[in-house]
Amino acid sequence: MDKRYNIHGLVGVRVNSVSKHISDGCAHYLRHFENGLQEISDLEIEDFEKFPPPKHNPYQEDFTKTERGICFTKEKYAISMEKGRMREYTTYANHATNFWIQTILIKKGFSFVHGAGVELNGRGIIFPALGGTGKTTLISALRDKSDFKFFGDDYVIVGTGGEMYSYPSDFSIYPFHIPLFNELENSQAAGYLRRRTIFAWYYKAKRIMNFIAKRIFRSYGPVFKGWNAAYAKVPVKELIPSEKIGQKTTLAASVFLERYEGKEMVFERMEAGILVDKIMGILNLESGDGIRYISAIASTGGFDIADFFSLQKKILLGAFSKLALYRLRIPVDISNDEYRAYLKENIANAIA
Numbered sequence: 001m002d003k004r005y006n007i008h009g010l011v012g013v014r015v016n017s018v019s020k021h022i023s024d025g026c027a028h029y030l031r032h033f034e035n036g037l038q039e040i041s042d043l044e045i046e047d048f049e050k051f052p053p054p055k056h057n058p059y060q061e062d063f064t065k066t067e068r069g070i071c072f073t074k075e076k077y078a079i080s081m082e083k084g085r086m087r088e089y090t091t092y093a094n095h096a097t098n099f100w101i102q103t104i105l106i107k108k109g110f111s112f113v114h115g116a117g118v119e120l121n122g123r124g125i126i127f128p129a130l131g132g133t134g135k136t137t138l139i140s141a142l143r144d145k146s147d148f149k150f151f152g153d154d155y156v157i158v159g160t161g162g163e164m165y166s167y168p169s170d171f172s173i174y175p176f177h178i179p180l181f182n183e184l185e186n187s188q189a190a191g192y193l194r195r196r197t198i199f200a201w202y203y204k205a206k207r208i209m210n211f212i213a214k215r216i217f218r219s220y221g222p223v224f225k226g227w228n229a230a231y232a233k234v235p236v237k238e239l240i241p242s243e244k245i246g247q248k249t250t251l252a253a254s255v256f257l258e259r260y261e262g263k264e265m266v267f268e269r270m271e272a273g274i275l276v277d278k279i280m281g282i283l284n285l286e287s288g289d290g291i292r293y294i295s296a297i298a299s300t301g302g303f304d305i306a307d308f309f310s311l312q313k314k315i316l317l318g319a320f321s322k323l324a325l326y327r328l329r330i331p332v333d334i335s336n337d338e339y340r341a342y343l344k345e346n347i348a349n350a351i352a
Helices: 020-033 097-107 135-142 175-180 188-198 200-217 272-285 290-299 305-320 336-350
Strands: 002-007 011-016 043-047 064-066 069-072 077-082 085-090 110-120 123-128 148-152 155-159 163-165 171-173 232-234 248-260 266-269 324-331
Touching: 002 020, 011 020, 011 097, 020 043, 020 097, 043 097, 069 290, 077 290, 085 097, 097 110, 097 290, 097 305, 110 135, 110 272, 110 305, 123 163, 123 272, 135 171, 135 175, 135 336, 148 155, 155 305, 171 175, 175 188, 175 336, 188 200, 188 232, 248 272, 272 305, 272 324, 290 305
Parallel strands: 011 043, 043 085, 123 248, 248 324
Antiparallel strands: 002 011, 064 069, 069 077, 077 085, 110 123, 110 148, 110 155, 155 163, 163 248, 171 232, 266 324
16 A cells, blocks of 8 residues: 655655555544645655565664664664655554654654644634543534634644644544544444443453563564554544644644642643643653654664754744743543533633
């Protein structure tokens, strides 16, 4: 399968693989940007078998440097950087893929932010947050507003001028999300989540076997392939109409979402420096194995990590320094109904 993606003209990605597992995994993030006419690719994702096997080196167990790049033989994973083009060789849709896209974005003056992004009444609002903070619940509360546009609930892209670009990867739907999206009640996603509950022992056994195999063989290709996670992947267009999916907007405000042990919702101002440090920390946590891989490349002189983080911080400070910055502290035990009601009643007015 040869699929090409154009991310707002900022990054071109080509997935050239015979593995449906790899193709489908990459589509989880990129399906919105599929464009068969895309000719120039900044990142190409290919099957590991296409990478020339390195000579065995008994003294270098973690990775091997070759003329084509860095190879993690036991993991069946390799990365090369040649003539401005990056190639990822893998046996499955590796979690480092977004990190490689980030390295390309940074060179061009843009950056990912892990969080949700919307537009209300023509004004962009970004909600940086850790996973599990309530980003998808937030979207479920705001999506019915007539002036709403969706930009993402996992990642969005920002530029130094305060602009936000959409990155509408598939929703990660957990059982508690089903009542928030009525159209999912009898969907394949709901059916999968019900099966996970009924046959919990079966899915748990598969995950345990994959975990053991990963530790023994250090191969990131799972023994039991297929989707085994505790959530279902749902393409954005199944929940958000095409006309409500945004492309680019100017940011007016940022609301950092944070869970805490208190009892009341707390909406407060936030400083740009503190916010950017938190955003960078979350990006590191969400990078998968990207930081480890890029550290290996840096050890061979092929990448300047200090320069990467310095430029990333500069871009994020540029993007957020002129916005109205807030933090929303959310009680850990608040119900979805209470959280949604607060968002509907307060968010749009609070940032006006």
